[in-house]
Amino acid sequence: MLSPQAIEKIDYELTKYPADQRIAAVMSALRIVQTERGWLSKESITDVAQYLRIPEIAALEVAGFYNMYDLSPVGQYKITVCTNISCMLRDSDEIVDHLKEKLGVGFNEVTADGKFCLKEGECMGACGGAPLMTVNNHTMHEFLTPEKVDAILEELK
Amino acid sequence: MTTPTTAAASTPMNSYEAGKPVMTDLNGQTLLCLRTLAEENPASLETYIKLGGYSALKRIVSEKTKATDIITQVKTSGLRGRGGAGFPTGLKWSFMPRYFDGVKYLVCNSDEGEPGTFKDRDIIRYNPHQLIEGMAIAAYTLGARVGYNYIHGEIWQDYEIFEAALHEAKAAGYLGENLFGTNFCFDLYAVHGYGAYICGEETALIESIEGKKGQPRFKPPFPASYGVFGKPTNVNNTESYASIPWIMQHGGEAFAALGVPNSGGTKLFSVSGHVGKPGNYEVKMGTPFTELLEMAGGVWKGRKLKAVIPGGPSTPVMPASAIMGATMDYEGLSKARSSLGAGSMIVMDETTCMVKALHRLSYFFYEESCGQCTPCREGTGWVYRVITRIVNGKGKMEDLDLLTDVSNNISGRTICALGEAAATPVLSFIKHFRPEFEYYIQHGKSMVESQNDAVVDGKAEPK
Numbered sequence: 001m002l003s004p005q006a007i008e009k010i011d012y013e014l015t016k017y018p019a020d021q022r023i024a025a026v027m028s029a030l031r032i033v034q035t036e037r038g039w040l041s042k043e044s045i046t047d048v049a050q051y052l053r054i055p056e057i058a059a060l061e062v063a064g065f066y067n068m069y070d071l072s073p074v075g076q077y078k079i080t081v082c083t084n085i086s087c088m089l090r091d092s093d094e095i096v097d098h099l100k101e102k103l104g105v106g107f108n109e110v111t112a113d114g115k116f117c118l119k120e121g122e123c124m125g126a127c128g129g130a131p132l133m134t135v136n137n138h139t140m141h142e143f144l145t146p147e148k149v150d151a152i153l154e155e156l157k
Numbered sequence: 158m159t160t161p162t163t164a165a166a167s168t169p170m171n172s173y174e175a176g177k178p179v180m181t182d183l184n185g186q187t188l189l190c191l192r193t194l195a196e197e198n199p200a201s202l203e204t205y206i207k208l209g210g211y212s213a214l215k216r217i218v219s220e221k222t223k224a225t226d227i228i229t230q231v232k233t234s235g236l237r238g239r240g241g242a243g244f245p246t247g248l249k250w251s252f253m254p255r256y257f258d259g260v261k262y263l264v265c266n267s268d269e270g271e272p273g274t275f276k277d278r279d280i281i282r283y284n285p286h287q288l289i290e291g292m293a294i295a296a297y298t299l300g301a302r303v304g305y306n307y308i309h310g311e312i313w314q315d316y317e318i319f320e321a322a323l324h325e326a327k328a329a330g331y332l333g334e335n336l337f338g339t340n341f342c343f344d345l346y347a348v349h350g351y352g353a354y355i356c357g358e359e360t361a362l363i364e365s366i367e368g369k370k371g372q373p374r375f376k377p378p379f380p381a382s383y384g385v386f387g388k389p390t391n392v393n394n395t396e397s398y399a400s401i402p403w404i405m406q407h408g409g410e411a412f413a414a415l416g417v418p419n420s421g422g423t424k425l426f427s428v429s430g431h432v433g434k435p436g437n438y439e440v441k442m443g444t445p446f447t448e449l450l451e452m453a454g455g456v457w458k459g460r461k462l463k464a465v466i467p468g469g470p471s472t473p474v475m476p477a478s479a480i481m482g483a484t485m486d487y488e489g490l491s492k493a494r495s496s497l498g499a500g501s502m503i504v505m506d507e508t509t510c511m512v513k514a515l516h517r518l519s520y521f522f523y524e525e526s527c528g529q530c531t532p533c534r535e536g537t538g539w540v541y542r543v544i545t546r547i548v549n550g551k552g553k554m555e556d557l558d559l560l561t562d563v564s565n566n567i568s569g570r571t572i573c574a575l576g577e578a579a580a581t582p583v584l585s586f587i588k589h590f591r592p593e594f595e596y597y598i599q600h601g602k603s604m605v606e607s608q609n610d611a612v613v614d615g616k617a618e619p620k
Contacts (some may be wrong), residue, residue, distance in 0.1 A: 023368040024367050024368040026368040027348070027365065028348070031349070031351060058369075066353050066371075067351070068311070068351040084272045084517065085518055086273050089430040089504075122524060124312070125277075125309055126311070127272065127274070127275050127427065127503075128427060128436040130430075130435065140311070140312065
C-alpha cells in the first residue's frame with residue numbers, strides 16, 4: 001500500500017501528462033516510493049504498478065534500466081561516488097579509497113550497522129565540481145577532499 | 158523563491174561562493190545564456206525581468222508576430238544545436254508540421270551525462286527563466302501546447318530550482334492559459350531522468366518521458382512527425398532554447414555577429430580536469446583555445462598541457478600541439494580534426510596516463526550501452542575487456558589493431574550515435590598516443606606513471 005504522502009506526490013506528477021498516459025509517471029512514482037522506503041522491493045514495484053494501472057513488468061523494466069533505482073537494500077545512506085574521467089583526473093580514486101577505508105566496505109556493500117552503502121557512479125553532469133558524490137541520490141557534494149568527506153560522514157552519523 | 162544556494166560553496170576552489178558567482182570569474186566572458194550571473198539572486202524572476210526578461214515573449218505574443226518571421230530570425234542568427242550535433246536550430250524548427258489536428262509537444266533536453274558536460278546545469282540553476290522564456294517563444298512559433306524539460310536525476314537540487322521557477326512563471330502569467338490576454342496557451346513541466354546516459358539521445362529521451370526504458374527509436378520517423386506520445390515534437394538542447402530570448406530581443410544578425418561565420422553567438426564551455434578554475438565559461442564563438450584555457454586558470458600546478466578532449470568523449474581527443482592554435486567554434490575545431498560537440502572541454506596535464514584514461518572511458522560506454530544493438534552492446538564490452546587486459550599488464554601488441562577493428566565495426570552499425578561515441582575515444586587515443594599504449598603492452602606498466610615515479614623518487618616528494 002502506498003502512503004497518503006506518496007499518493008499525493010504521484011498525483012501531482014500525473015498532472016504533467018495526458019489522462020490516458022498514467023504510465024508516463026512511472027519514473028517519478030518509483031523515485032517517490034524509493035525515497036520513502038529506501039529501496040525498491042518487489043512489493044514496492046507492485047504498489048507503483050497497481051496505482052498507475054500498468055503491468056508490473058513495465059514498472060520493473062524501468063526500475064531495472066535506470067542506475068539510480070535500487071532493487072536491493074542500500075542502507076540508510078547510499079553514497080555514490082563518480083569515478084568518470086573528469087573526477088578521475090581530480091583524484092576521485094583518493095576519495096573512493098578513503099571512503100572504503102573509513103566505512104570498511106567495498107563498492108555495492110552495506111556497512112554491518114546498515115548505515116552506509118558505497119556505490120560507483122557514472123558521470124553526474126557536474127564535473128566542474130569534481131571530485132563529487134551524491135548521498136541518497138538527491139544531495140550532491142562537490143569539491144571533495146578526504147577531510148570534507150569526513151565532515152559529511154560525521155554529520156550523517 | 159529559490160535562490161541557488163545549492164552550489165556546495167565552501168572551499169576556495171569553488172567558482173561560486175554562497176550561491177553567488179564570484180565576479181572575477183566573469184572576466185572576459187560574454188554572458189548571454191547566463192546573463193543573470195552577475196546579479197545578486199541570478200535565478201529569481203525579479204532579476205530576470207529587471208534585465209529585460211520575458212519582454213520578447215510578451216511582444217511576440219501580444220503583437221502576434223508571424224511564426225515564419227521568428228524562424229527567419231533564428232535562421233539568420235546562425236544558432237546551431239548546442240547539445241553536440243550542431244544542427245541549425247532554425248532549420249529544425251521548420252520541420253515541425255504547421256497544421257496538425259491535435260497536441261504538438263516541445264521538449265528540452267537537459268539530460269547531460271556525457272563526461273565533462275555540465276553547462277545546462279548552470280542555466281537551470283542560475284537562469285531558469287531565460288530557458289522558460291525561450292521554450293515559450295518556441296512553443297508559440299511551433300504551435301506546441303505542452304512542453305517538457307527533461308533534467309537528469311543526479312542534479313536533483315537543480316531540478317527543484319527549475320520546478321520552483323516554473324511555478325513562479327505560471328503565477329506571473331508567463332505560462333498557462335491565454336497568455337497576455339491572447340489565445341496562446343503553453344504548459345511547461347519539469348520531468349526527470351534517473352541515471353541513464355543514453356537518454357541524452359533525443360528519441361531515448363522521448364521514450365523515457367513516456368515512462369519506458371530509454372532505448373533509442375529508429376529514425377525516421379523523426380520526432381518532428383512522431384515524438385512524445387506519437388505526436389509532432391520539437392527537441393532542442395537547453396542552451397539552444399536559452400539563446401532564443403536574446404535573439405528575439407536583439408535580432409538574429411546581432412547574435413550571428415557575436416560569433417564567427419557558421420558559428421553564431423556565444424557558447425558555454427564546461428571546462429573540467431586539470432585546470433586551475435574548473436567551471437562554465439560563456440564566450441563568443443571563435444574564441445582562441447588559449448584564451449579559454451587562461452580564463453579557466455590555465456593548466457593546474459604549473460604543469461604542461463598534454464591533451465584536451467574538446468567537446469566530450471564522443472569528440473576525438475587532441476594532443477596539446479593540435480589544440481593550442483585552434484579556435485573554439487564548429488569550423489575551428491573541425492579544421493583541427495576534432496569537433497565542438499557540446500563544448501565539454503576535458504583538460505589533461507602531462508601526468509595523465511592515456512591508457513588509463515581510455516580504460517575509464519571505455520568502461521563508461523560499456524556500462525551505459527542500452528543493449529539494444531548487438532555491435533554496441535557486445536563491442537563496448539569487448540573493447541573494455543581488451544583495455545583492461547592491457548592495464549593489467551597482459552596486453553598483446555595485436556590488441557591495438559583489435560581495438561581499432563572492433564571500434565570501426567561498432568561505428569555506423571547502430572541505431573543511435575552512442576556506437577560512434579564509444580568508438581571515437583578508442584580510435585583517437587590510439588591514433589595520437591600509440592607509443593604510450595605500446596609501452597604499456599611491452600612493459601606491463603604505464604609510461605607516464607613510470608616517469609612520474611622516477612621524478613617523485615628523485616625529489617622525494619610525497620605522492
